[in-house]
Amino acid sequence: MTALKVVSSKFASEIDQELMGSKVGFTLQQLMELAGFSVAQTIQREYPLEQNKNKNEVLIIVGPGNNGGDGLVCARHLKLFGYNPIVYYPIRSKRTPFYGQLVNQLEFFQVPILTEEQSTKWVDYLKPEKTLCIVDAIFGFSFKPPIREPFGSIVAEMHKVEDKIPIVAVDIPTGWDVDEGPVAEPHTTPRVLVSLTVPKPCSKFIKPERTAHYVGGRFIPNHFAEKYGFEPFPYQGTDQVLKL
Numbered sequence: 171m172t173a174l175k176v177v178s179s180k181f182a183s184e185i186d187q188e189l190m191g192s193k194v195g196f197t198l199q200q201l202m203e204l205a206g207f208s209v210a211q212t213i214q215r216e217y218p219l220e221q222n223k224n225k226n227e228v229l230i231i232v233g234p235g236n237n238g239g240d241g242l243v244c245a246r247h248l249k250l251f252g253y254n255p256i257v258y259y260p261i262r263s264k265r266t267p268f269y270g271q272l273v274n275q276l277e278f279f280q281v282p283i284l285t286e287e288q289s290t291k292w293v294d295y296l297k298p299e300k301t302l303c304i305v306d307a308i309f310g311f312s313f314k315p316p317i318r319e320p321f322g323s324i325v326a327e328m329h330k331v332e333d334k335i336p337i338v339a340v341d342i343p344t345g346w347d348v349d350e351g352p353v354a355e356p357h358t359t360p361r362v363l364v365s366l367t368v369p370k371p372c373s374k375f376i377k378p379e380r381t382a383h384y385v386g387g388r389f390i391p392n393h394f395a396e397k398y399g400f401e402p403f404p405y406q407g408t409d410q411v412l413k414l
């Protein structure tokens with residue numbers, strides 16, 4: 171593999187704003203659907219049901235921002251793929267009504283959603299005999315350490331089991347500084363990282379022998395990638411993800 175192409179947190183949020191600005195006109199809903207779909211596709215690649223006959227539960231831990239929204243979308247696609255997703259969504263943001271619509275869709279798909287009141291129960295899913303993998307959709311590129319509660323305690327629990335249950339991190343491993351990597355505690359070390367649009371600088375700190383790295387969120391044309399200083403990724407055919 172050639173040198174990893176990355177963009178800083180500042181550029182990542184500029185890319186987001188430009189894609190959703192008046193000139194390009196994507197909606198958050200469109201991008202989030204493709205982002206969440208690509209995470210679900212990555213899970214299907216790394217943990218295919220055919221090779222995990224006795225386990226199909228995936229615990230998706232959802233944060234209050236758009237990274238969390240990607241997790242909600244991912245859960246719906248996993249259900250369609252034949253997995254048994256369980257969502258833990260301790261703080262439901264009202265930033266946009268869209269998050270509520272994603273929750274309604276999960277209820278329609280009969281995906282269980284654990285709430286804050288059930289917070290003692292979410293840890294029941296941190297059992298290797300039960301859970302195939304954990305999706306870390308807590309924080310993405312807008313996270314600023316130090317981590318606040320309840321997420322500090324949640325990440326500490328995830329860290330305890332990360333050698334037994336693989337963590338799939340959406341865009342940024344939660345607890346990592348977007349540019350500096352795993353400099354603060356607590357943080358998790360994922361088995362799989364799905365960078366969205368383009369990897370952020372923290373992805374340089376993943377160890378390839380420990381963490382598989384994918385890029386997903388296939389929604390930009392080549393000239394746009396080049397404008398932001400990275401080569402377009404060579405996605406194959408209709409794939410939504412590319413293993414780096």
Ligand SMILES: NC(=O)C1=CN([C@@H]2O[C@H](COP(=O)(O)OP(=O)(O)OC[C@H]3O[C@@H](n4cnc5c(N)ncnc54)[C@H](OP(=O)(O)O)[C@@H]3O)[C@@H](O)[C@H]2O)[C@@H](O)CC1
Nearest residue numbers: 201234235236237309310311312313314316317318341367
């Ligand atoms: N183009 C793309 O690639 C697309 C990217 N997408 C996805 O969006 C993600 C970025 O989403 P985002 O900007 O909403 O921010 P995100 O990281 O989810 O967190 C913000 C929340 O976290 C909170 N918070 C922050 N620090 C905290 C702390 N220390 N402790 C506790 N809380 C803290 C903060 O709270 P506040 O500080 O505002 O009170 C706010 O509620 C990106 O990584 C990708 O996954 C796709 O969906 C669409 C297309």
Ligand SMILES: [K+]
Nearest residue numbers: 306309340342
């Ligand atoms: K994350």
